[in-house]
Amino acid sequence: MTLDPVSFRYELDEETGVATVTLDRPERLNALTFEVYRELREAFVALDTEPGVRSILLTGSGRAFCSGGDVEDIIGALFERDYRGLLDFTRATGDLILSIIRCRRPVVGALNGLVAGAGAVIASACDVRVASAEARIAFLFTKVGLSGADMGASWLLPRIVGQGRAMEILMTGDFLDAAEAHRIGLYNRVVAPEELLGEARGWAERLARGPSFGLEITKRMVYREAAMDLESALAAETEIQAACMEDPNFREAYEAFRDRRAPEFE
Secondary structure, three states: OOOOOOOEEEEEEOOOOEEEEEEOOHHHOOOEOHHHHHHHHHHHHHHOOOOOOOEEEEEEOOOEEEOOEOHHHHHHHHOOOOHHHHHHHHHHHHHHHHHHHHOOOOEEEEEOOEEEOHHHHHHHHOOEEEEEOOOOEEOHHHHHOOOOOOOOHHHHHHHHHOHHHHHHHHHHOOOEOHHHHHHOOOOOEEEOHHHHHHHHHHHHHHHHOOOHHHHHHHHHHHHHHHHOOHHHHHHHHHHHHHHHOOOHHHHHHHHHHHHOOOOOOO
8 A cells, every 4th residue: 555644744765665754734843633643553554564665764844843732633622522532532642652663664763853742752662763952852741730651651761761760751741851861861862953864864774774574573572572571581582583594684694794795685
């Protein structure tokens, strides 16, 4: 299938295999609407098997990556819902995060500006986060009277920055500047604003050139093993690594080394 979203921009570079998803409501700081949530989830489900896609670059247009849920289009409407209706919404937001994490393709977040609320959780679900020096980030949920445990934030964030820092960030809802987010490991790289897309695309292209099956398994196992003890993790890794050794990319890596050339992974 070919993606044709209406609430954000999509582009596939067929030469590199990098699919770019750009949130495109700059006048609203790329705030999320019900439609954006739905289309983004559907897009990541589709990108899991989309032919030609080897990695995904997720970014925003204008001054923000994503400022969270749109106050006018979402927050106001939620006051008109009963508990069942509210559950429908919170389940939908969680489904978006699941679709990013379950997508077998590596996902690189290019955080071009403000990263707040739901936008911060979406960024946390990316496999690599490359940020502009102007990209402040905050998990704002407690600032609006809600729990910091939203959209998987209380599961994701401790695994990225540790429990102590995650507790502080989620309880206060305060903003972190890019330097601090990088220092604690929330951002993988911080670059000048004008260098962001080039740096992030470089990461996406590098991962796109990698062994697809090996990267898929790496992503899957990092999440699965978070709930395992050491013996269970080792048992799982022994089986899956043996399967990877049957993948053509393992032989290609060996033959490339033998022939003193760069590997060309499938």
